[in-house]
Amino acid sequence: MASPSTRIDDGHDMDSVNSGLMREKLSVLVVDNDALVRKVHEKIVSKLKVAKQVQIQTATNGKEALDLHLSGSSFDIILMDMQMPIMDGTEATKELRAMGVESMIVGVTSADARADKEAFTEAGLDQCLAKPLTADKIKSLVETLEKNK
Amino acid sequence: MEVGQMQRRLVEFTKSLFVEGFLDGQFLQLQQLQDDSNPDFVVEVVSLFFQDSEKLLNDLTSALEQQDVDFKKVDAHVHQLKGSSSSIGAQRVKNACVVFRSFCEEQNLQECMRCLQLVKQEFYLAKNKFETLFTMEQQIVAAGGSIPATEITSF
Numbered sequence: 001m002a003s004p005s006t007r008i009d010d011g012h013d014m015d016s017v018n019s020g021l022m023r024e025k026l027s028v029l030v031v032d033n034d035a036l037v038r039k040v041h042e043k044i045v046s047k048l049k050v051a052k053q054v055q056i057q058t059a060t061n062g063k064e065a066l067d068l069h070l071s072g073s074s075f076d077i078i079l080m081d082m083q084m085p086i087m088d089g090t091e092a093t094k095e096l097r098a099m100g101v102e103s104m105i106v107g108v109t110s111a112d113a114r115a116d117k118e119a120f121t122e123a124g125l126d127q128c129l130a131k132p133l134t135a136d137k138i139k140s141l142v143e144t145l146e147k148n149k
Numbered sequence: 150m151e152v153g154q155m156q157r158r159l160v161e162f163t164k165s166l167f168v169e170g171f172l173d174g175q176f177l178q179l180q181q182l183q184d185d186s187n188p189d190f191v192v193e194v195v196s197l198f199f200q201d202s203e204k205l206l207n208d209l210t211s212a213l214e215q216q217d218v219d220f221k222k223v224d225a226h227v228h229q230l231k232g233s234s235s236s237i238g239a240q241r242v243k244n245a246c247v248v249f250r251s252f253c254e255e256q257n258l259q260e261c262m263r264c265l266q267l268v269k270q271e272f273y274l275a276k277n278k279f280e281t282l283f284t285m286e287q288q289i290v291a292a293g294g295s296i297p298a299t300e301i302t303s304f
Contacts, residue, residue: 033229034201034229034232034233034236035197035201036194036197036198036201036233036236036237037232037233037236039193039194039197040179040182040194040236040237043182043187043190044178044182047182047184083225083228083229110228110231110232110235131232131235131236132175132178132232132235132236134175134178135178135181
């Protein structure tokens with residue numbers, strides 16, 4: 001199994017007029033078993049320049065996400081896929097909340113069944129978004145983060 | 150063929166892919182993510198889709214050939230294909246997966262097998278269209294031109 005990857009984007013090349021108001025750091029964990037989805041979501045987050053420094057890590061299933069937290073990592077936003085092997089998003093979310101993780105956990109799913117989505121939300125999500133994510137959806141998550149500071 | 154003509158052909162071809170439902174807005178999102186730091190992003194992502202999906206389609210074929218078909222396993226594969234096709238904007242592949250999933254839920258083997266054929270058909274059609282698109286782009290770049298940005302308002 002691939003180990004979680006990390007990438008850091010330095011936002012120093014963005015609009016200097018806004019740089020004073022911009023958040024210093026944003027850390028995001030992308031949890032999805034599909035490499036293509038991880039690649040796209042990672043790219044969307046890194047391109048957004050919503051913070052002076054954007055740190056992105058990826059995990060291929062809920063267990064990897066849990067292991068990251070158990071080893072001391074923490075994140076501002078966790079983008080959690082619902083259906084994954086080994087440990088799915090619903091279980092991983094329950095475990096993270098039981099561990100005391102208070103990060104924003106956003107469910108990302110293409111699931112059609114409302115019952116599945118309800119169970120996922122009840123596991124402790126802050127919100128649930130439809131896959132695929134877009135730049136606007138992620139920007140609005142960061143705005144929510146800022147409002148709740 | 151001169152560059153301007155190639156660019157116009159590309160714009161018309163891209164427009165046709167949206168009009169015929171092969172592509173949706175998610176493909177435009179992918180194009181917007183491409184920049185000088187990652188100039189081959191779209192090709193990389195689409196290539197990854199075709200590699201992973203070929204394997205998924207093979208897994209689906211063998212799953213449906215089993216004596217006791219595990220419809221949950223079949224559904225999981227279709228779900229993954231639906232997710233990745235929607236991530237690149239391959240709308241017709243995604244829509245075929247939506248129908249497929251409904252028959253997985255009913256555990257209707259005959260309809261599932263029919264859906265698999267439809268998904269494969271849409272997959273290979275999409276692959277063909279993307280290959281044509283990327284070849285046209287490469288020809289423009291080789292001739293010294295730039296790729297015109299896709300404007301959805303022109304459709």
